[in-house]
Amino acid sequence: MGVSEITNIALMQGFAGLSLFSVLLLMGLGLAIIFGQMGVINMAHGEFMTIGAYTIFMAATLTEKWAPKMMPYYFPFAILLAFVLAFIAGWIAEWALIRHLYKRPLDTLLATWGLSLGLQQVFRSGIGPKEVSPTLPEWLMGSWSPSPGLDIPINGLFVLGLTLLVTGGVMLALYKSRWGLRVRATVSNRVMANAIGINTKKTDRLTFAIGCGIAGVAGAAFTTIGSTGPTSGSLYIVDAFLVVTFGGAASLLGTVASAFGIAQTQSISEFFMTGSMAKVLTLSVIVLILMMRPQGLFASKVRR
Template identity: 65%
Template structure:
């Protein structure tokens, strides 16, 4: 398998595939963080998570158009604003959905799954009616284009590096928010024991709504980051949902660190295998591997020890 490559070639291949894997890893982390909050912390299965990401992507697309038409001088900065807007839009929709659907179903997780799947269908069709069935792409500002040359054979794309930094920044922020802030303590208290958290004076309904909205908002930012890598269509969200859930479950749903570790494992496995076989077989093997591990260790890689 390796015979036809020289040592230095092999090294470059692994380095390039490794970086490709790191970019895929950042994408997985961005996708999974929002879900790790919603599913891992709240126990809500949000099948419409992909559609929240796509909302972020479409918001970015709209912002880029507005800047192109009205503010061409500030075009290089639009991406920052787009990400903020994507966060707000997806978060607001998330709060609305929590109020309308999710809060009635906290004790029926399987029904939440069906209801949010219905929501995802409605959102998909809305996108299709508003933006058309064709995939759309955005024009990147100049500073995100091109690549950095590290050595003769190794080149790193700048947008990939940007996504990596973004993933790092957002996961740090979420980590601090969850484990170092007062609000994070409240969220974890509500998750572990809802009635008891209510009894000590936490407004559980409010915590739930903000948590859900935050998870959706992060999904929106993830979607916004996706526009740098690929184009967006109405059904793009559905492609990600299985991967995202597997990442969260594989990591051990209640652990943010676990989510990051599992995103790393899955992305590296997939991108390394992709070099040696067809993409679909790499995907199948990765998924099979994850399912197999989950059958051996259903609680995932990292677990939170809680006395029930």
């Protein structure tokens, strides 16, 4: 095996890591908003991702059956629909359940875990226990070959572009919009935020719903690289919490950095060892770093 072949394999493996990075980052962004900004441990976050994935599947199925000529165009609209449906589900969950459990982390953890199990059963009963995959548009298929022997999947490029767009939008909204100003004021000092007229309960609900909506977009991205089942989201929830904890609970920049580091470490190590051993190696490295730096890569500078 020549140097060029080894280089191409390393580049393709690294790009596979970027696909995983995209899903982890989108999941982590939603959690960073909910967990980092609000202090809510949402164990059902993976199920909101599954809502987004099933939305893409249902949109593809209905489009293929009733409007086959729209197949090349349905995917971007289905992504928006995935965000909207996950947003609505998150809004309802916060109103019906989460708002009663603020400042009770253990109760929140158990309640959202129960919500997770309930949603999984809804998926099994409503859609079926088997994994499904949507029919993707033709323009998402195939690969791009910048050089001989190097093939980069087009769907991976699309997911990476989608992730960069969502990440940029979240950061812009958090630091340049009225919603972002209210979120940062509430995080900094809830009592003073209430005193100056900010409706912190409404801000909490909107923030939780937006975090769930971003998880729905993560589910839409996931459909391009894997099949969807009732428990697909739960397989990513631990990795998503690792991303947020490792990066620093209240730092979006830390979420980006940790998602990239975790995805690349896992992907490259999988080339040299089994998937389970690669996961063990990644987790061991994270634990060692957190032992030396418990606050994560980027510590929060917010005064408590």
